[in-house]
Amino acid sequence: MYRFVEDETEREILTATDVRGFFVEPSVGESEIITAVGSALRPERVPVLFEDVEMQVRDVRGREIGGYYIGRVEVTDFRDSVSVPGGTDLALSFFGFGSPYPYAGEIWQAWAQSSPAESGMWKRLPPEAHDSWLHVVQMAWFRTGHQAKRYGDTTTCEIAGADLADIAGFYCELGEAVNGPGGYFGSNPSALDDCLINSGARRESPFRLVWRDFESSRRAIGDEDLDVVISVLREYGIEIEYPSSG
Known part of the structure; x- marks a missing residue:
């Protein structure tokens, strides 16, 4: 390995x-x-x-x-x-x-056997492991020939705010919402900016984001980190919906 x-x-x-x-x-x-x-x-x-x-x-x-x-x-x-x-x-x-x-190390062991077959596998880990999962996602994404951008043509992406315990979890969730299981779409505001630019966001909004249970994620993550993320998304015209539940 x-x-x-x-x-x-x-x-x-x-x-x-x-x-x-x-x-x-x-x-x-x-x-x-x-x-x-x-x-x-x-x-x-x-x-x-x-x-x-x-x-x-x-x-x-x-x-x-x-x-x-x-x-x-x-x-x-x-x-x-x-x-x-x-x-x-x-x-x-x-x-x-x-x-x-x-x-x-243990995440690499799992990925060496098989890359994630379904979204949300990172949610089985304790919150303190989310940084490590995001690190593996980012490294594997680029090492296997991907670029910092959206693949596919999905026009609506959903994230489950109730499942987010920290900002690393947000990026894990967003990456999979945009690019599928084990997918990457930024790991910090600057990297998110790059992904949006490379996805053609300067020309048109690449997708609409449905953020379920937003208040739950805001309580868990905090205003400072989320406000920066939302600012970057809105800068590139990403429409964000906040359903109250479901």
């Missing part, structure tokens, strides 16, 4: 079925020892230093769906894998580099 390569040459350095310790709480700041699980690499000696390294995320078909430029990676220790027969668990140092999305 994880493939470490030289960034310029794409030469494979090692692979792993899982990477533990890389996806950390934002408060942690830096990663410490990272474990690459089930690698085929068994170094003759340690430490071994690799430069200019990218860690790719690949699905079960071998398709690249995400990636992180790490730079320097040092193998500091190794042992027989306790979870992958015949494999090696490598202790790695990324020299402090980590990803501040603590749930992204």
Whole structure:
């Protein structure tokens, strides 16, 4: 699932079925020892230093769906894998580099098996995981060749305001309303602006937005974040309807 390569040459350095310790709480700041699980690499000696390294995320078909430029990676220790027969668990140092999305690892594991087949799968996660889901959505969207725009010709998009606990949830919901399961349509006001421009919003409004249970989402998210989002949408002529229920 994880493939470490030289960034310029794409030469494979090692692979792993899982990477533990890389996806950390934002408060942690830096990663410490990272474990690459089930690698085929068994170094003759340690430490071994690799430069200019990218860690790719690949699905079960071998398709690249995400990636992180790490730079320097040092193998500091190794042992027989306790979870992958015949494999090696490598202790790695990324020299402090980590990803501040603590749930992204388990989300990548799910996406590696199959991309979302239905909308709303992110709602099964706790609210604190919504940032991580949005991060995976955004990275997978661009890594698989999509652009920041609307695909398809849907003229009416609906979002369920009662399901939104935070601003990340709004962008998860909007992305799927516009572009289907696992879809992306911005992750912040600037990115939303880009998506609208690339969808032809300067010429005509690309869709009408039905925002159900708006007051519920306003209470959960707060005026400041929602006012900015609404301002961006209205700037490009998006008609927003606010049904009281249903």
